[in-house]
Amino acid sequence: MNIALIGYGKMGRLIHELAQKRNHQVVCIIDEGNRSDIDSKAFREADVAFEFTNPESAVQNFLDAFEQNVPVVSGTTGWLEHWETVSQACRKANGALFYASNFSLGVNLFFKINRKLAELMAGFPDYQAHIEEIHHTKKLDAPSGTAISLADQILEFNKSWKNWKLNPYAKHKELPVFSLREGNVTGTHSVHYVSEIDKLSIRHEAFSRHGFAIGAILSAEFLKGKKGIYGMDDLLSHQ
Numbered sequence: 724m725n726i727a728l729i730g731y732g733k734m735g736r737l738i739h740e741l742a743q744k745r746n747h748q749v750v751c752i753i754d755e756g757n758r759s760d761i762d763s764k765a766f767r768e769a770d771v772a773f774e775f776t777n778p779e780s781a782v783q784n785f786l787d788a789f790e791q792n793v794p795v796v797s798g799t800t801g802w803l804e805h806w807e808t809v810s811q812a813c814r815k816a817n818g819a820l821f822y823a824s825n826f827s828l829g830v831n832l833f834f835k836i837n838r839k840l841a842e843l844m845a846g847f848p849d850y851q852a853h854i855e856e857i858h859h860t861k862k863l864d865a866p867s868g869t870a871i872s873l874a875d876q877i878l879e880f881n882k883s884w885k886n887w888k889l890n891p892y893a894k895h896k897e898l899p900v901f902s903l904r905e906g907n908v909t910g911t912h913s914v915h916y917v918s919e920i921d922k923l924s925i926r927h928e929a930f931s932r933h934g935f936a937i938g939a940i941l942s943a944e945f946l947k948g949k950k951g952i953y954g955m956d957d958l959l960s961h962q
């Protein structure tokens with residue numbers, strides 16, 4: 724495939740390297756300094772654009788890519804309050820978007836375990852849940868998109884909580900999510916259930932960004948020729 728990269732930071736560069744190894748060609752690279760190149764012949768020649776930028780830029784990048792008729796695979800986190808705007812624009816333009824808060828296979832298996840555990844623990848109200856996520860100090864958003872996904876999955880199965888809350892003081896009916904920023908940690912997520920007598924925990928720790936980049940490339944290959952909005956559940960059910 725011909726690919727465009729919107730955002731040429733840690734993820735954009737790694738996707739470039741790994742996509743070439745899978746015989747894809749990079750035809751356009753857009754970073755903050757040459758953003759206007761999204762309206763260019765080179766960009767329109769891409770079969771797919773990978774969008775890994777930041778919460779402030781992502782939505783405009785999606786809208787511009789839909790306008791240029793280029794499908795988008797994005798992993799940028801922290802913009803989901805604009806989901807409705809993005810999905811409407813995608814439908815209106817008959818575009819294609821593959822979005823995942825986390826592209827790694829291990830994390831998506833972790834999501835499945837989290838859902839099952841939440842369902843099981845719903846019957847044991849003596850256990851109080853909380854989520855902890857640790858990332859490198861350059862991460863711009865908190866909590867991580869992955870932690871939000873974990874929280875939403877727990878809320879779906881366990882009605883003890885009404886919503887999640889970032890770093891809260893203990894408050895009834897709010898599922899606490901604690902965000903820590905340390906060194907260059909790639910991403911560690913834990914879900915804990917604590918009672919007065921014991922603690923039950925599940926944890927996923929990413930050792931490198933490779934899992935995210937490979938997942939994003941597989942998602943782009945999956946998206947080829949499709950219209951509409953897709954996520955990891957669609958990809959995994961086709962494996």
Ligand SMILES: NC(=O)c1ccc[n+]([C@@H]2O[C@H](COP(=O)([O-])OP(=O)(O)OC[C@H]3O[C@@H](n4cnc5c(N)ncnc54)[C@H](OP(=O)(O)O)[C@@H]3O)[C@@H](O)[C@H]2O)c1
Nearest residue numbers: 730731732733734754755776780798799800824825826935
């Ligand atoms: N879903 C997943 O699996 C997954 C995995 C890892 C990371 N992420 C997320 O992906 C995003 C990027 O992560 P990263 O580690 O690659 O960050 P990064 O190293 O900071 O790279 C972001 C890049 O985007 C560029 N940029 C900023 N504004 C832009 C704009 N308007 N148009 C085009 N490019 C722009 C930045 O350019 P400048 O340096 O010039 O500002 C930078 O090169 C973050 O939201 C992160 O949380 C998701």
